[in-house]
Amino acid sequence: MTIETAIEAVRKVLGPRLETTEAARSLHGQNEGYYPVTPPDAVASPETTQEVSEILRICNTEGCPVVAWGTGTSLEANALALRGGICLDMSRMDKVLDTQPEDMLAVVQPGVTREALNEELRATGLFFPVDPGANASLGGMASTRASGTTAVRYGTMRENVMALEAVLADGRIIRTGSRARKSASGYDLTKLLIGSEGTLGIITELTLRLQGQPEAISAAVCAFPDVASAVDTVITTIQMGVPMARIELLDAVQIKGLNQHFNATMEEVPQLFLEFHGSDSAVKEQAEIVAEIAADHGGKGFEWSTRPEDRSRLWKMRHNAYFAAKALRPGCRVVTTDICVPISKLAQAIADTQADMAGSTVKGPILGHVGDGNYHTALLVDPDNPAELEEAKSLAARMAKRALAVGGTVTGEHGIGVGKMKFMAEEHGQGWSVMADIKRTFDPRNILNPGKVVEIN
Amino acid sequence: MTIETAIEAVRKVLGPRLETTEAARSLHGQNEGYYPVTPPDAVASPETTQEVSEILRICNTEGCPVVAWGTGTSLEANALALRGGICLDMSRMDKVLDTQPEDMLAVVQPGVTREALNEELRATGLFFPVDPGANASLGGMASTRASGTTAVRYGTMRENVMALEAVLADGRIIRTGSRARKSASGYDLTKLLIGSEGTLGIITELTLRLQGQPEAISAAVCAFPDVASAVDTVITTIQMGVPMARIELLDAVQIKGLNQHFNATMEEVPQLFLEFHGSDSAVKEQAEIVAEIAADHGGKGFEWSTRPEDRSRLWKMRHNAYFAAKALRPGCRVVTTDICVPISKLAQAIADTQADMAGSTVKGPILGHVGDGNYHTALLVDPDNPAELEEAKSLAARMAKRALAVGGTVTGEHGIGVGKMKFMAEEHGQGWSVMADIKRTFDPRNILNPGKVVEIN
Ligand SMILES: Cc1cc2nc3c(=O)[nH]c(=O)nc-3n(C[C@H](O)[C@H](O)[C@H](O)COP(=O)(O)OP(=O)(O)OC[C@H]3O[C@@H](n4cnc5c(N)ncnc54)[C@H](O)[C@@H]3O)c2cc1C
Numbered sequence: 001m002t003i004e005t006a007i008e009a010v011r012k013v014l015g016p017r018l019e020t021t022e023a024a025r026s027l028h029g030q031n032e033g034y035y036p037v038t039p040p041d042a043v044a045s046p047e048t049t050q051e052v053s054e055i056l057r058i059c060n061t062e063g064c065p066v067v068a069w070g071t072g073t074s075l076e077a078n079a080l081a082l083r084g085g086i087c088l089d090m091s092r093m094d095k096v097l098d099t100q101p102e103d104m105l106a107v108v109q110p111g112v113t114r115e116a117l118n119e120e121l122r123a124t125g126l127f128f129p130v131d132p133g134a135n136a137s138l139g140g141m142a143s144t145r146a147s148g149t150t151a152v153r154y155g156t157m158r159e160n161v162m163a164l165e166a167v168l169a170d171g172r173i174i175r176t177g178s179r180a181r182k183s184a185s186g187y188d189l190t191k192l193l194i195g196s197e198g199t200l201g202i203i204t205e206l207t208l209r210l211q212g213q214p215e216a217i218s219a220a221v222c223a224f225p226d227v228a229s230a231v232d233t234v235i236t237t238i239q240m241g242v243p244m245a246r247i248e249l250l251d252a253v254q255i256k257g258l259n260q261h262f263n264a265t266m267e268e269v270p271q272l273f274l275e276f277h278g279s280d281s282a283v284k285e286q287a288e289i290v291a292e293i294a295a296d297h298g299g300k301g302f303e304w305s306t307r308p309e310d311r312s313r314l315w316k317m318r319h320n321a322y323f324a325a326k327a328l329r330p331g332c333r334v335v336t337t338d339i340c341v342p343i344s345k346l347a348q349a350i351a352d353t354q355a356d357m358a359g360s361t362v363k364g365p366i367l368g369h370v371g372d373g374n375y376h377t378a379l380l381v382d383p384d385n386p387a388e389l390e391e392a393k394s395l396a397a398r399m400a401k402r403a404l405a406v407g408g409t410v411t412g413e414h415g416i417g418v419g420k421m422k423f424m425a426e427e428h429g430q431g432w433s434v435m436a437d438i439k440r441t442f443d444p445r446n447i448l449n450p451g452k453v454v455e456i457n
Numbered sequence: 458m459t460i461e462t463a464i465e466a467v468r469k470v471l472g473p474r475l476e477t478t479e480a481a482r483s484l485h486g487q488n489e490g491y492y493p494v495t496p497p498d499a500v501a502s503p504e505t506t507q508e509v510s511e512i513l514r515i516c517n518t519e520g521c522p523v524v525a526w527g528t529g530t531s532l533e534a535n536a537l538a539l540r541g542g543i544c545l546d547m548s549r550m551d552k553v554l555d556t557q558p559e560d561m562l563a564v565v566q567p568g569v570t571r572e573a574l575n576e577e578l579r580a581t582g583l584f585f586p587v588d589p590g591a592n593a594s595l596g597g598m599a600s601t602r603a604s605g606t607t608a609v610r611y612g613t614m615r616e617n618v619m620a621l622e623a624v625l626a627d628g629r630i631i632r633t634g635s636r637a638r639k640s641a642s643g644y645d646l647t648k649l650l651i652g653s654e655g656t657l658g659i660i661t662e663l664t665l666r667l668q669g670q671p672e673a674i675s676a677a678v679c680a681f682p683d684v685a686s687a688v689d690t691v692i693t694t695i696q697m698g699v700p701m702a703r704i705e706l707l708d709a710v711q712i713k714g715l716n717q718h719f720n721a722t723m724e725e726v727p728q729l730f731l732e733f734h735g736s737d738s739a740v741k742e743q744a745e746i747v748a749e750i751a752a753d754h755g756g757k758g759f760e761w762s763t764r765p766e767d768r769s770r771l772w773k774m775r776h777n778a779y780f781a782a783k784a785l786r787p788g789c790r791v792v793t794t795d796i797c798v799p800i801s802k803l804a805q806a807i808a809d810t811q812a813d814m815a816g817s818t819v820k821g822p823i824l825g826h827v828g829d830g831n832y833h834t835a836l837l838v839d840p841d842n843p844a845e846l847e848e849a850k851s852l853a854a855r856m857a858k859r860a861l862a863v864g865g866t867v868t869g870e871h872g873i874g875v876g877k878m879k880f881m882a883e884e885h886g887q888g889w890s891v892m893a894d895i896k897r898t899f900d901p902r903n904i905l906n907p908g909k910v911v912e913i914n
Pocket residue numbers: 032067068069070071072073074075078079090110131132133134136137138139140141142143144145146147148149197198199201202203204319320322323413414449
């Protein structure tokens with residue numbers, strides 16, 4: 001068996017860092033989301049780029065699938081080894097290699113998590129802004145083109161990765177990009193790898209653009225009579241050019257989940273969680289403008305605070321929204337949806353989603369990074385009830401198709417993984433076959449995360 | 458002859474819009490820069506995507522080179538038909554197809570120029586920020602990954618193009634990206650085409666991200682005793698996070714050129730030209746901070762003004778810096794250099810360049826978009842003196858190699874064209890052969906702008 005041969009060859013390279021125990025395999029066969037546990041045949045934990053290169057060379061020769069694993073928090077089963085093979089756990093490559101405060105950049109290994117990085121940066125006055133809530137790895141975040149609460153202000157991984165080192169399927173090591181803030185030198189291989197979900201290469205190093213910690217930060221919460229008013233507040237805010245750092249929608253179901261999970265007493269109506277970054281006066285000015293816009297749309301109880309503890313509490317709740325939602329239905333699995341639409345279509349898209357859910361047996365909160373036109377539902381399904389799962393999938397499909405109909409995309413940030421493959425042809429048309437051509441060029445034997453993003457054999 | 462057969466077949470499609478006159482050919486064989494006139498065999502002026510597709514299908518069958526032409530302002534002979542064939546003049550595809558102020562986007566054909574677009578947008582309160590000075594076409598700007606004076610604030614074409622329509626070598630039409638502000642859906646074909654200099658596909662439509670016209674704009678000029686003090690002012694300004702809209706360095710030689718060209722009386726020392734965007738109070742605050750930083754570095758005569766006529770005059774001078782420099786030596790050709798380095802290396806890089814020029818017979822101004830770490834020299838050479846040209850090229854090569862040595866790039870914004878091919882291997886290593894693989898996938902017969910960016914046969 002080619003996979004077995006590959007595993008034995010990799011064992012010679014890694015020694016005990018190649019594991020085939022049931023425990024290691026099933027740990028790396030888990031996923032957030034609704035997919036069944038799918039263990040890889042082995043788990044390899046490289047410590048250097050050179051080791052990654054050797055592993056890939058072996059696997060390419062043997063035709064053995066290799067699926068990278070960051071922290072396994074992706075929501076579309078992106079890191080599941082659908083066709084077996086070796087799970088490449090990147091968590092031992094967890095060093096911050098270099099920080100250059102003057103150039104506002106840091107060089108990290110892919111297993112560094114965003115929280116670990118920001119901890120390390122604290123003393124420099126700089127921070128890395130991309131925040132998917134989960135304490136994901138930077139390699140995983142780059143590979144899914146992650147974003148999150150702060151993308152409305154600072155952009156996604158696409159805008160915040162300057163350069164990469166990556167190992168290609170045949171073991172070649174490439175470096176892309178540079179430390180310059182811009183370049184017109186050749187094809188943008190950095191951006192091609194970002195969002196490729198480990199199907200074109202394994203990221204072994206990232207050069208990240210950092211931001212200055214703002215002089216002042218304030219956070220705010222505001223309750224709305226209905227989702228439409230909250231969304232209209234967001235649209236006006238964005239269109240007026242207020243440089244929001246975060247602007248998050250949580251519907252009544254989500255707030256109820258948070259109240260239960262955190263013993264909180266928020267009014268169980270749609271709420272916006274907001275954050276402002278800037279100078280003292282700018283932050284004040286922004287908060288006042290948004291308070292006024294919110295009031296115009298029936299918002300009430302707009303409170304803002306610059307106290308760090310209030311802020312931490314707010315974002316802790318937001319970051320645990322997924323788990324709080326899950327707890328609303330003990331034992332459930334979550335079908336997460338993730339669409340992104342032009343901002344002018346956001347209110348209608350959310351209204352349609354609400355109508356869909358009202359007519360369905362499957363329920364769940366709506367929440368999202370609405371400043372980007374990006375939102376999710378977390379549909380809570382009984383894993384032992386196939387009819388519920390089907391119903392949830394069909395709700396998700398309707399949302400995705402509606403996003404396409406208004407010029408949006410079927411995923412704002414979670415990536416394609418398994419769940420979104422079925423929309424790729426419709427979203428990209430001929431472009432999808434071009435993606436397949438690129439995949440064939442990079443990985444002719446289809447060893448890198450086969451079956452994800454494109455299908456080539 | 459395959460080229461001749463292709464030309465005759467294309468003539469059947471375009472009628473009189475396929476020209477083979479001496480005049481048309483030599484007009485499209487010109488370049489800014491020092492390359493000899495290199496006329497294509499024919500000039501085709503399509504009006505629709507469908508026509509572009511038919512032309513490419515013909516040329517692919519016949520193996521006839523096709524080189525797109527926007528406005529021909531690129532500086533590295535990017536649009537020259539080195540191997541003959543058909544020049545595809547995109548200037549008749551010059552419609553603004555759609556503007557969506559609510560979503561802050563516009564959809565344009567590739568022949569629309571940035572000035573025409575901004576003229577059209579004026580009433581909407583929005584503008585397209587990328588500003589290479591020249592009134593270039595948006596298709597050409599996307600293809601060279603252009604930037605310019607405002608990139609420090611608003612980013613380059615990379616950040617400001619959301620979606621594309623493009624025709625591939627075999628005539629297939631693809632659409633990339635969407636109208637959503639972000640997406641994690643598949644490989645980033647938009648970013649792959651941007652900066653590909655017409656070697657992977659012909660761009661036939663662009664969806665552009667727009668910006669709100671700032672509430673207030675002010676401009677400023679400040680004189681410095683030497684380049685180092687001006688550069689240190691820039692570095693401090695950027696590191697303090699002042700959101701500069703423009704921050705441009707012009708050295709004494711450049712100022713002298715402008716004085717002559719515009720009958721101006723600026724002190725002939727290094728100067729910074731600056732612009733601030735924001736609310737009235739923000740603009741004032743920013744200008745005060747920068748004035749203070751400048752004063753700390755020996756800057757004098759820092760004047761700022763919110764009067765539109767002062768601003769226009771300033772940026773008119775800046776945009777004509779190239780022509781003013783050229784006029785310093787009547788009859789000369791210009792060898793333009795264009796490197797970009799991490800900001801912490803900028804002062805040293807410029808000092809090295811100055812030292813190089815001091816020890817050389819070839820002279821020219823230094824100027825640049827220094828907030829990005831990007832600067833140019835415009836080396837003025839006698840076209841009839843091959844020794845001068847060689848000397849200029851070797852100065853340019855030294856600059857490029859030094860940029861690489863400090864983690865920078867050999868081109869911040871002008872692209873590879875002809876002049877930068879020789880640095881590609883050194884800048885990208887194995888990555889350059891990956892670029893060649895991509896080219897082979899997109900354009901196996903090597904008909905699209907052959908000999909640029911990569912070399913595949
Ligand atoms: C509670 C919760 C909230 C979330 N909120 C957000 C959010 O707001 N925004 C958002 O974008 N996402 C969000 N996510 C999803 C998830 O956090 C992101 O997808 C994240 O980017 C995954 O990172 P990871 O390290 O866990 O990667 P993994 O899940 O381990 O892997 C993700 C993909 O990247 C590949 N990969 C991993 N490392 C590498 C590497 N070094 N080289 C090549 N390929 C690699 C894997 O093969 C896989 O295809 C959330 C998840 C949870 C559980």
